[in-house]
Amino acid sequence: MLRVPQWPPTSELAQELRARAPASLLAAVDRSPVPVLLPGDPSWLARADLYVPEDPQPFGYAFAGALDERHLSIHASRFATLLPHIGHVRGDPVRSGFGSFSVNEGVRTASWIEHGVAYSVDLECFDHEAPTCDDAVLRELVAGLVYVGGAAAVGGAR
Numbered sequence: 001m002l003r004v005p006q007w008p009p010t011s012e013l014a015q016e017l018r019a020r021a022p023a024s025l026l027a028a029v030d031r032s033p034v035p036v037l038l039p040g041d042p043s044w045l046a047r048a049d050l051y052v053p054e055d056p057q058p059f060g061y062a063f064a065g066a067l068d069e070r071h072l073s074i075h076a077s078r079f080a081t082l083l084p085h086i087g088h089v090r091g092d093p094v095r096s097g098f099g100s101f102s103v104n105e106g107v108r109t110a111s112w113i114e115h116g117v118a119y120s121v122d123l124e125c126f127d128h129e130a131p132t133c134d135d136a137v138l139r140e141l142v143a144g145l146v147y148v149g150g151a152a153a154v155g156g157a158r
Contacts, residue, residue, distance in 0.1 A: 006116045014146035034117045037145040069126040080118035108138040
């Protein structure tokens with residue numbers, strides 16, 4: 001299902017994080033067709049990249065960042081597949097709504113819909129049993145995501 005993003009007000013832009021973001025990452029943020037959520041901790045941006053397809057109709061973005069022995073990825077898309085057999089499950093609280101948390105081969109994942117966009121965050125650690133790689137850490141990272149912009153936030157197409 002194609003979703004139309006609902007852009008947060010510019011007053012919600014994390015200006016301080018934008019000011020600390022590398023120029024190449026910020027340029028990609030400003031091309032994103034959906035609201036970009038990034039970790040509020042700028043340490044994640046030091047070894048990070050954000051990809052927005054060069055498509056005439058890009059669908060979203062992909063972020064990859066590394067910190068210590070952890071890897072964080074964020075995927076956002078205007079497309080969401082809602083499975084009929086699980087669509088009625090309310091899920092777990094995620095940010096301002098509900099979504100799901102899972103673990104597959106040591107990779108912890110959170111998925112939810114916010115701003116009319118399907119978001120998914122993966123946390124992968126070199127040591128899956130490390131205290132910096134448990135459910136609580138993933139939930140904290142997801143709760144700490146901040147809005148840093150997108151094409152509509154800088155006057156681009158909506």
